[in-house]
Amino acid sequence: MNTEKYQEGRVVHQVEAIDGHSVEIPILKILKQDGSVYENADMPAIDKELATKVYKTLAFHRVLDERMTASQRQGRLSFYMSALGEEAASVGSAAGLDDGDMMMAQYREQGALIFRGFSLENFMNQMFSNEKDLGKGRQMPIHYGSQELNYMTVSSPLGTQIPQAAGYAYGQKLKGNKQCTICYFGEGAASEGDFHAGLNMAAVQRAPVIFFCRNNGYAISTPSSEQFAGNGIASRGVGYGIRTIRVDGNDLLAVLKATQDARHYAIENNKPVIIEAMSYRLGAHSTSDDPSGYRTREEEAKYADHDPILRMKNWMIANKWWDEAQEEALYELYRKDVLAAVKVAEVIDKPAIEELITDVYDVAPEHLEQQLADLKEHIKKYPDAYPVTAGRL
């Protein structure tokens, strides 16, 4: 009986209660904001090539967020979500994995997808839901997915990917793949039942999964103080019997180190790891949100000084791997590329009307074929009412 071991602890004869804060959770920091490294810090495995790829990913991420937010404001795009201020969390963790490891993201991890090599065109085609979208125009912008890049298509309901990651990783283990799954979510999603279900299943079934929580301080407009009591999300990992790491989420080198360590542990031991990356969502929740309604300019200004990309840039320059001229040229190039890609993607046709009924099942059953046939007849009769599809029938 497993419960026996808990009866062998230190015995007291007065009530001695503990709470989440009794467990001191250390926070890993490697890189200072000025680009210098803490003395005796344990550096991650990173060379100039990887550092440059990481830095270019961060820069592209920022440009993409900036340009797509602007495109939404201009009415060209229906919706967008930026990850301003917390880019190092997704990019740093992605850099610590193997390309064969599965990523199950929430919706603010475009950095990981950029790192994996999702093309600018693929981003645009998804956001403009045109006929080249891998998801066939069925989901809102930012719900990316790619089988080729091992990036599970994002689902809107919050937290559902958490128990799925446990199952996916368990399957990898059974097949002896020596790969793991990383599962991203925010501290808000950790309130869902799926979080409890997923962590518990992974711990008990011994699944090689990395639960990666971006604790960015806000779930839409709700601050983390109203989201959880206790010692953040990391303290729960301890409760589930899961190896737990807390890291400065704005410190790319620390995130990378934590992820490299977690990956090694998960695969060698067939056990889950939870990483809580402490960051701050400097941007709005989405383009439908206005943070001035729930937080002050002073608060935002304070966190602007912790910019994770600037911190990485300072380190790159200190290493003589980067300079201001390269910086300027890179940003200029990305801005031009993104704008050009918007112009191309927004005029590509919408998916064919037949895509309405494909992929509901492996083969469309008769009742769906009938409904499509009826719909086509109707559109032919009233072509003016259905301008997107009428001309293509």
Place this chain on the structure above:
Amino acid sequence: MAQMNLLQAINNALEIAMTENESAVCFGEDVGHFGGVFRATSNLQEKFGKDRCFNTPLTEQGIMGFANGLAAQGSVPIAEIQFADYIFPAFDQIVNESAKFRYRSGNEFNVGNLTIRTPYGGGIAGGLYHSQSPEAYFAHTPGLKIVVPRNPYQAKGLLLAAIRDKNPIIFFEPKKLYRASVGEVPEEDYQLPLGKAEVVKSGTDITLLGWGAQMETIEKSAEMAEKQGVSCEIIDLRSILPWDVDTVAESVKKTGRLLINHEAPLTGGFAGEIAATIQDKCFLNLESPISRVCGLDTPFPLAHEKEYMPDELKTFEAIMASVNY
């Protein structure tokens, strides 16, 4: 051929599926060494090891989320929800995730290998939390398939087809019949088609339609009606989604009358969907209104189970009302 009860037929199907495919995995609450609360998974852990047949923590949401992930990875999960009454904590994972996985990703990913087994229905003195028939909730969800066997022969053939089908399937097992229904079952591998109804008995005056445990009730009521000179055609729908409209419509065109019997409450039940469709297909052939004999619009009771049920007497009365309309 061997004599098997419905549980043994299911167990036999699971053993065949797990032998054939190394990535088939059975799990759920108590399904490991204990063999499940009804013993449907008996001996599977012994034969296939703890990695492939195991107990999960008590979390239906977790079981279904985990199963979705396993299926997306390419394994073949066969997940058990201990009672269909407890499938609701997993509702989001089934309705929003399993059902939409392929569609929302443009077929970049799918969970088509997934099978969910769950015992449903009354007749075991289970009261309101061990007796429900929730098929209609799931029938409203495109992307799922829903299958209900009525005897051991069907249970084996339909379950093997469900496990091998490339779509997520909910397989509702009539728990009242687990041990009560015994019959000849081939020991070898075979499949029965999904989405196809079975004409159990042909007749000319009225079509009686049902599925699962209610088929016995329908057969009894038909015997009573036959004694009154009414010739009944009996159809077992077998698959609720997609369902075999053609077989039912063809029968109703011949008999001119339709009675649908299900154990779930009347309002919003799947009988309403069938009635609407058949009215559309057979309007000019109908000799009387389509009749529904269903459970009451109450939670499933304990003491008055017999009164609640759409039993053979209620069904007989409805048959006679229909033919005398």
